Amino acid sequence: MEEGIVADQDGKVVVITGASSGIGRSTARLLAADGWRIAAVGRSAERLEKLQSELGEGVLTIAVDVAGTDAAKQIVDTTIEQFGQIDAVFANAGVYLDGEVAETDAEAIRKTIEVNVVAPLGLVQAALPHMLTRGSGDIILTSSIAGHQAIYSEPVYSASKHAVKGFTHALRQQIKGSGVRVAEIAPGVVLTDLWGYEEGDPRAKERLDVATGIRPEDVAEAVGFMLTRPRHVTIRDLVILPSAQDI
Ligand code: NDP
Secondary structure (H helix, E strand, O other), X not given: OOOOOOOOOOOOEEEEEOOXXXXXXXXXXXXXXXXXXXXXXXXXXXXXXXXXXXXXXXXXXXXXXXXXXXXXXXXXXXXXXXXXOOOEEEXXXXXXXXXXXXXXXXXXXXXXXXXXXXXXXXHHHHHHHXXXXXXXXXXXXXXXXXXXXXXOOOHHHHHHHHHHHHHHHHHHHHOOOOOEEEEEEEEOOEOOHHHOOOOOOOHHHHHHHOOOOEOHHHHHHHHHHHXXXXXXXXXXXXXXXXXXXXX
């Protein structure tokens, strides 16, 4: 197990979607090392179980399509049933879509919006009553640099990530003073499966060496930083880029 960044997080519960790969998996590892209990969500039961056996006790796996009608309720109910509480939601699962809009399949657009927008908003909505009743908690959504500036090659993806950022900002205002913090993390290029970089792919090092990509661990550390600020501090938006990203 990896070494954590802070040692006072024992027993807290975080729901992480997209925990079977990339940013979500790295964040699960980092937070587990800090004593968090993890509800790890993704479609691949096999990869979630692998993570569970790596991290040991305190990891609950929920293999579900986050875009399914009842998925949000299932995730929240199962987590509370198993762990009794939710301290943080990291709504991170997402898919990528680029290309000329005129040539893009309508079904691919619908699916992207469902997974990248409808699902995270629905998960937050399902977890909120519990968090508001407890008067504490953290909600972090993964947007993207494409949620901060529209990128010509990826209009649909940019739209989906702008929606996540808009939701974050408005919800933060709506529940200010409740004790529940709301934030988004906006990475540039992260060398994950999203770009065809499986864990351990030696090609990733070449990109790191020229700083055109960052590691999922870099993003996980930033999430850990956001979660561990004193309660009177909210890092509302954290943009994290490879130093040489051309953007
Ligand atoms: P990965 O492809 O490595 O991971 C994506 C994760 O999302 C997987 O765990 C996948 O699990 C899960 N997922 C996708 N669709 C569904 C679904 N329908 N239901 C449940 N789980 C799903 O990519 P990253 O880790 O890079 O991406 C994580 C987030 O970061 C995404 O929101 C992405 O848009 C965002 N992002 C990524 C950047 C990058 O450069 N990589 C840059 C900026 C933002 P499974 O396959 O098991 O379902």
